[in-house]
Amino acid sequence: MAIEGTSEAQGQRIRLGMVGGGRDAFIGAVHRIASRIDDKYELVSGCFSSTPEKSQLSGQDLGLDPKRVYDDYVEMAKREARRKNGCEAVAIVVPNHMHYPVAREFLKRGIHVICDKPLTAQLSEARKMVKAAENSDALFVLTHNYTGYPMIRQAREMVASGELGNIRLVQVEYPQDWLTVEEEGSGNKQAEWRTDPERSGAGGSIGDIGTHAFNLASFVSGLKLQELCADMQSFVDGRRVDDNAHVLMRFEGGARGMLWCSQVAPGNENALKLRVYGDKGGLSWSQEEPNTLWHSPFGEPTRKLSRGNAGTGEAAARMSRIPPGHPEGYLEGFANIYTEAALAIRAAQAGADVPSEVVFPSVQDGMDGVAFVDACVRSSGRNGAWVKLAV
Numbered sequence: 001m002a003i004e005g006t007s008e009a010q011g012q013r014i015r016l017g018m019v020g021g022g023r024d025a026f027i028g029a030v031h032r033i034a035s036r037i038d039d040k041y042e043l044v045s046g047c048f049s050s051t052p053e054k055s056q057l058s059g060q061d062l063g064l065d066p067k068r069v070y071d072d073y074v075e076m077a078k079r080e081a082r083r084k085n086g087c088e089a090v091a092i093v094v095p096n097h098m099h100y101p102v103a104r105e106f107l108k109r110g111i112h113v114i115c116d117k118p119l120t121a122q123l124s125e126a127r128k129m130v131k132a133a134e135n136s137d138a139l140f141v142l143t144h145n146y147t148g149y150p151m152i153r154q155a156r157e158m159v160a161s162g163e164l165g166n167i168r169l170v171q172v173e174y175p176q177d178w179l180t181v182e183e184e185g186s187g188n189k190q191a192e193w194r195t196d197p198e199r200s201g202a203g204g205s206i207g208d209i210g211t212h213a214f215n216l217a218s219f220v221s222g223l224k225l226q227e228l229c230a231d232m233q234s235f236v237d238g239r240r241v242d243d244n245a246h247v248l249m250r251f252e253g254g255a256r257g258m259l260w261c262s263q264v265a266p267g268n269e270n271a272l273k274l275r276v277y278g279d280k281g282g283l284s285w286s287q288e289e290p291n292t293l294w295h296s297p298f299g300e301p302t303r304k305l306s307r308g309n310a311g312t313g314e315a316a317a318r319m320s321r322i323p324p325g326h327p328e329g330y331l332e333g334f335a336n337i338y339t340e341a342a343l344a345i346r347a348a349q350a351g352a353d354v355p356s357e358v359v360f361p362s363v364q365d366g367m368d369g370v371a372f373v374d375a376c377v378r379s380s381g382r383n384g385a386w387v388k389l390a391v
Contacts, residue, residue, distance in 0.1 A: 013042040014342055017080055017087030017111075019073045019102050020094035022048030022058035026190060027116055028093045031143070032062075034334035035091065040342035044068055045087050047076045073102050081109035089114055089345060095199040096121040096207070100129050107136035112345050114141045114338065118211045118373065119366025121201030123390060126370035133363040139348055141341040142361040144215045144369075146272065148336030150307045150328065151293040153359075154316035155220045155276070155283050158295070165280030170221050170249070170257035174213040174272045175265035179205075179243050182236050197241050203373040204241025206232060210261035210376070211369040213272060215361065217259065218368065220283075221276055223251040225368070227388045230376035235264050247376055250386075290329045318357065337361070367391065 016035055021028015028048070035041040045068035048058035052071035059069030070076035080086035089112035092102050100120045103113045113133075119142060120126045133140040146152060158164065183191035193199045194208055201207050218225065228249045232242035243264045249257035262268070272287035281297040291307040305311045308324035319336045322328065340360040347354045371389040379387045 014040060014345055015044045015085065015088045016041040017076065017090040018043060018046040018048065019076070019090060019092050020048065020098075021046070021091070022054050023061065024189065025093065028091075030331065030334060031091045031093050031114075031116070031338075033331055034145075034338045037332065037335035038339045038342075040339055041089070044085070045070070045076065045080055047071065047073045074105050077105035077109055077111065081111060087111060088349075089341070092116060095193050096201050097199045100125040100132075103129060103140070104132050107132045107138050107140070110137045112138045112141070112341070112348075114143060114341055115366075117142055117144050117215070117361075117366065117369065118201070118207055119363065119370050121199065121207075123370050123374045126367050130363050130367050137348075139341070139344055140363040141337065141344070142363065142366045143334065143337050144212060144219075144361040144365065145330070145334040145337055146212060146216050146287065147219045147359070147361055148319060148333035148340070149287075149290050150316040150319040151285055151291060151305070151312075152216065152220060152274075153319050154293055154305065154307075154312050155274075155285060156222070157313050157315040158283065159220055159222060159276060159278075163281065163295075163297075164276060164278030164283065167221050167223060167253075167255050167276060167278045169275075169277040170217045170223065170251070170255060171275040171277075172213045172217040172257070172273065173260040174209045174270075175260065175262040175268035176205075176209065176270060177264065177266045177268050179236065179239075179263040180266055182238065184239070195239055195241055200241060201370075201373065202241070202377045204234070204239070205243050205261050205263045206230075206245045206247075206376050207241075207373045209263070209272075210245055210247075210259065211373060213259050213261055213274075214372045215365060215369055216272070216274055217257060217276075218365075219361075220274060221251075221255070223253065223255055223257075225257075225372065225389060226250050226252050227386050228372075228375055228379060229384045229386045230379040231384050232376060232380040242380075245376060245380070287329075290333075291324075291327055315357075 047070040049055040092115040184195040230247045232245040244262040247259040284294040293305040296302040
């Protein structure tokens with residue numbers, strides 16, 4: 001891979017802890033795989049479940065020292081902080097409503113945090129998280145993994161360099177179909193907590209996948225959202241959160257945008273798509289074909305840019321590991337965020353500035369995402385009124 005560490009850190013893995021992600025937890029396994037792809041981390045400890053027995057069994061599955069497998073995340077934070085070989089960073093992969101209380105315990109003890117998105121379930125806790133991160137010596141990284149895709153970095157670089165001119169339009173969508181019927185009462189663990197507003201937050205699809213779409217649009221375009229109007233639905237009878245949302249967006253500087261997210265759109269698996277248009281051209285990218293970026297200079301034929309081939313730049317090259325034609329995607333994008341985090345952590349430990357080319361979603365990006373969800377809920381509750389973000 002093109003991403004390299006400092007000579008001091010070569011061969012020295014970051015000691016990683018994990019909260020959540022025990023047996024049968026999808027995202028925990030994804031984080032563990034991502035952390036190991038570039039050999040930057042070693043899992044040394046964890047509190048894998050709120051059920052002590054399950055936490056211990058999960059630790060056994062992972063081959064951890066039973067003394068480093070905890071029944072309680074507060075106990076874990078205290079004891080790991082006191083150990084000479086305690087975890088240097090912690091991956092937080094619990095349901096949304098637990099992100100802030102868990103992160104707070106590690107941040108105040110100087111342990112770097114790598115947290116799954118969204119930042120929190122509630123706007124009030126998002127504000128607290130920002131303060132906790134600002135008051136800590138530790139770094140805070142949010143795993144909006146799509147920002148780690150090579151061709152997304154290429155798109156961001158092209159927009160920033162002015163190849164599209166002044167940005168006018170941003171179109172983003174993220175449809176799925178897995179909640180088309182009532183799943184939350186069927187024993188589906190993922191559906192059960194993601195449709196529970198006490199754990200997921202007031203936003204359903206808008207919080208789960210809409211935040212990914214919004215973050216991606218902001219990351220590539222570089223635009224700041226000013227106000228929005230949203231129309232959100234719960235199509236499945238009895239569902240307590242939205243499963244579909246349409247959002248109109250007005251950005252600072254005059255650009256306009258539209259966002260659609262849905263978990264009740266049959267035939268769609270993870271069909272995240274982004275289109276950005278300026279007065280000099282446009283870009284189009286699809287997550288299900290992640291190694292291709294379509295560039296349409298105004299008045300010229302559309303060009304296909306492929307990962308690793310001519311026409312792509314250094315930003316994409318840094319994120320690539322294998323030759324062109326071999327697909328890289330979801331896990332590698334996650335791994336790129338973990339590796340960027342590793343480079344930032346090692347720089348911080350050495351008292352050095354984070355290299356300018358190292359990019360990862362921050363606590364402020366997470367705050368923007370929660371403010372976006374909050375604004376969507378407020379707007380939809382007022383029959384689609386235009387509202388400003390409460391940041």
